Amino acid sequence: MTQTLEAVDRLKIYKTSPELLDAMLALSTAAAKDVEVELGELIKIRASQINHCAFCLDMHLRDARKHGISEQKLDLIAAWREAGTLFTERERAALALTESITDLHDGHVPDDVYAGAAAVFTDRELGQVIAMAVTINAWNRINVAIRQAPRAALK
Incomplete structure (x- = not known):
């Protein structure tokens, strides 16, 4: 039997644990230092696609458009290798690394993916991209667990 998304009332985790929200926001701010805004949005979008996080996809696609990322890039990000x-x-290096971090099906980030990112980013930038x-991924997993709906669906 398949349940609809509305069938189970989910925890309002950001209300019950506001310190979690504060910590996640602080982590987000720290991670974004020294990463170009556009590159950061591409990382967030690709991970959110893989994790099926509609809330984060909606948010970061909106943000990407505000920052001038082309519709063509946004349309093709899931097929970036073929683009x-x-x-x-x-x-490309950041997207490959993001995919490897997000989907750990091999249990680790492959050496060639890591080396590809290390070749185009400084150590500081590489740490920030990671x-x-x-x-x-942490945001996605929280929002997927609580089935946080996109803003339009909340109205």
Whole structure:
């Protein structure tokens, strides 16, 4: 028997645990330091796609548009490998690393993916890209667990 999304009342975790929200916001701020806003949005969108987090997808697609990321990039981000030169070398490295961090089906980030990112980012930038991917994964998993609906669905 399949339940509808409305069938189970979910915890309002950010109300019951406001310190969690504060900590997540602080982590998000720290992870975003020294990462270009556009690159950060691509990382957040790709992880949110993989994790099926509608709330974060809605938020970060809106933010990406506000920051001028092209509709073509947003349309093709799920197929970035096949998109030719549409995505820069840094974007491709960050997206590959984000996918590997998000989907640990092999149990680790492959050496070639890590080396590819290390080749185009400084140590500081690489640490921040990793932190950003980890942070959006944490947000995704919380929001998926509580079935946080996109803003439009909340009205």
